[in-house]
Amino acid sequence: MLNDIVIFEWRYHTRQATFLAAAALFALMGGALAALGFGADNIPNNSPYLVMEAFGFLSLFALFAAAVFAANAVLRDDDSRMRDIIDSTPAPRFAFVFGRLAGAYVATLTAVAFSIAGWMTITSLDARPSLYAFAVITMPNVLFCVALIFAVAMLTRSSIATYAASVVVYVLYLVASALSNSPLMAQSKAGGGGGTIPSLADPFGLTAFFDVTRHWTIAAKSTAFVPLTGVLLANRAIVIGAAIALAFVAWKAPRRRRTTTSQVVEGQAESLSYTFNGRVAMELRAFFTKPVLLLYLLWIGLAVTEINSDVFEAEYGSTMYPATGLIINALMQPLFIIGALLIIYFGAEMYWRERRTRMAPIIDSTPVSGAWMIASKWIAMATVIASIVVCSIGIGVTMQLARGYHDFRPLVYLSLFYIAGLPLVLYAAASLLIHALSPNKYTGMVLVVMFLFLARRYDAPPQPRYSDLIGFGDTLRAFSGFILPRAAIAMLLVVIATTLWRQRRKTRLALGCAVTVFVIGTVLYVTRDVEANQEPERPSVRATEKLLASVPYQVAKRQHGNIAIEIDYQHPMNVAHMLDVAEASLDVLQETVGPYPHKTLRIVETPSDSPYGGFALPGIVLLREDRSFLTDMRDPNRFDLIARRVAHEVSHQWFGHSIIASRERGGLVITESLAKYGELMTLEKLHGRDSVRQLLEMELERYLSGRARETDREVPLNRVALQPYLYYSKGAIVLWAARDLLGADAMTNAIRTIAKEPQPTGANLTRALHNPLVDEWMNDITLYDFRIDDAHASHRGDGRWDVLLRVNATKVRSDARGNERPLPLRESIGIAIDDQSEKRELHDGMNELAFITNAKPQRATVDPWITRIDRNPRDNSKAVQAP
């Protein structure tokens, strides 16, 4: 019986128009991904890594297909009112439930598989990588989605609740992505990434995938299969386990009747509301049910996570004051997502309600006009969208209060209705027309998904950004120029939907489609933005003067010897600290390089849409408001981001201005790597060695993930062109390591030497340092790998402890694509046991080292001060086993 049921289910699903729409959607997406060259250029489209990433991304959309098929499989009996006939058969529950579940699963999987067909129309696809990715990523993902939707539908027998459940899954995914700094999310920050819990929790496996391949080189990404181990294996097991558990829940769910006859009649009576307000109220009442309130809780969770991730967990482990502009910037993307989900699911329910409860013939024979019906639904959807915006404002204000920040700027919050709410309302209008043109609810939903995907991809609104200094600047004008013609289009779409409300004759439909397409095409063509992406204006002294004139700045001054330090600011919180840091960095750099080349040092706060974090002009330092002035330094344990920024830009007064580096390869070592060296010197002076180590740890992570994301080829430091992970991160580690190796004075002398050379590059500096090891670090791609295999301690007779460490050491040279060749190693490397550290000579292979400590040893670490680039720093530290 199970087989027969599954066959019937599969035939049923694949015969629906919905299935065709879903298959077309996936084929379209597969083709789009292949055509857009998903992933980096230096990795062939066929690589198992890329295929797996693509399949993972596609399975995000599988949830919609799963919702359609699985919900249908459960609710079909109620919807078509065949439930009594079905329930009076003796089919055992097991066969019935699992037959329907399996049928929905296979149908969804088939629809998703069309994405492969779409992909293959553009470019070829090898069998092995795609089968592997399909089996490891797609099949478990789809199984989970189908099982979840199925279980919720069985338990609640309600479409609304089922859709709320699928929103839960998306929220889980988005939260996991935000927490783990996923590369698929908007901006990935420096110095962060990964995490076990997000990797396990993400039901689509993408977070785990990115975590496992974080440091993969180009060579690995081109050929290797992502192994099913570690956190990826655990995640897949959890997902499959959860799916099985959900299927079990569906099996054992109590047989619920959806409504008694009387309740249906009541519901129908409500539909007969003649006044316009009554209609809107009825739509809203039908929407605001218990499962939907859960949705608001979830939105709160998602919004809080996004704001937290963007504002409170900023770069380099710092945190920021929650300025209103930052909060609304953080909310724009998630607002679109939650709005889109609401439009897709609840918009469908809203549109089709009358047909679903079979009230349509009754309603349509009343004098209520199609315009009223459509308009009331649109207003209801707009109200729902507005309520989400209101909720968001509440969240933002709460988070500001929680951090003791009171500059609320209510008008900026209200702008959210315009910049986030209005586009969603216009999408809702379009969705109404799409449903009017669709043969049934599920097809309409799939088409709405397709529409939203295309609209966001090809016709996304220009994002307005708010800065406390200049407000919205030009961005709001650009947005208005975009949105107003589209608002006109939306009105037209609503009118067309109105005419289709009662009669869906083929001629009208065809005419409706034609007019729609024609009008949209014309309006978009006429209002297209001829000026494509303008190049952002390069910072200059003149532009800065203009800015100073237009923004109401306050000024802070301090005299440091014969240098006048001045800060032009709007946010006062960090100004005093900046003055301190400026003084310290001036001292440190004057000692190292030479006198400060100007009479004044001016630090200016610039708006948050400036295309840099910090910028140095001669005698002037520009710092972006949300990369320093808004940094929240109240917790002394956090890394001093302000010191880093200020010192970096002050260093540029020498490196890059009084010393002009070559524009050839390796020039940026002088400009940027030495600026990092200036940062490190300043940090050491202000906060000591620990602060230096904190920064170097983050730079190491930046280097390793940067080289893993390299889209071209990695080059040695002295041949660097425009790779920040090299000239910032690798440069910082290498130059500080050189200082550790040769001493501060040797570095100072070398810097002074190249300062006198014309157009120096890193090669000049390397020559001046005159050391074979430094040569290797700067002229090759040299990597180390230290690993503590064993750490044992035993009590000595005299109250002290013997510690025995087994340390494995490797040194390799890497080529441009990441292929490695081992090198012999004989270097003096630091070993720390708790807070004692000393240098020992390590050779390649296994090293047995003996120490004596006074107190019971807790933890051993190799290279505690980060003097070498370790390709895997996670195994450098180990707890000491002591009896």
Added chain:
Amino acid sequence: MLSLSGLTKTYSNGVRALDGVDLTIDRGLFGLLGPNGAGKSTLMRTIAALQDPDEGSIVLDGIDVRANPQELRKRLGYLPQDFGVYPGISAVVLLDHIAVLKGISDRRARRREVDELLELTNLADVKHKAVSTYSGGMRQRFGIAQALLGKPSLIIVDEPTAGLDPEERNRFHNLLSELGENAVVLLSTHIVEDVSELCSRMAILSGGRVVREGEPAKLIAELDGKLWRRTVPKSALAEFRAKYEVVATRLFAGQTQIRVLADERPEHGFEPVAPDLEDVYFIAC
């Protein structure tokens, strides 16, 4: 044989749908007559094990239905009141699916039975069309076809002719009349003609209780000589209602005709009239 005893059911909104129903039903067509809201559908659904009564027992051929609903379902054919069907699926495919659910696992046996039933219900030449496009009469015939799958020993037919035109109803009656030989057929309806034409035994359900039971002919005979008819002006209607037990009023050629229950002629102007099942029904309810 089907025995119901002491069935009661009160809904959560306070409605007492079944108030102690006792019935014994043999093979053949049994008519259950009653007004809307009498509890007929509740009773049908309870017997079909779709809902549980508060109290009471249902026994079919020795099987305790409440304890073993699955055993009932194996022997049940159920045509619900006002059912729907999956959109876009043809009759032959849908019947085959229901046959699967009823446990007819052999594909060939299924095919055979489906074809036979399609012939029986005169749907053979539209069997590949979607059931959702059928007219009302065709859909009811499909309903009976699916109910007959698996050769059930209890067939429950709930309000089957409501909404059918006279020709369709006639056809449906012919179908039903052949079923009584090997099964208990429970026909629940508020249309008196259905019972009077088809059923050899009947009961009248009103207010959740069985108020009359027996053979239709006998029940009618009880009223012999007790029914009187008279034409009255509309304005006098209230007066007559107060004086006599008016069973029914009808319009005949624009005039109001009343039927009164009395042991003897009530007054001048009344003439005796032969009772019919409708009178039995009106008197009972």
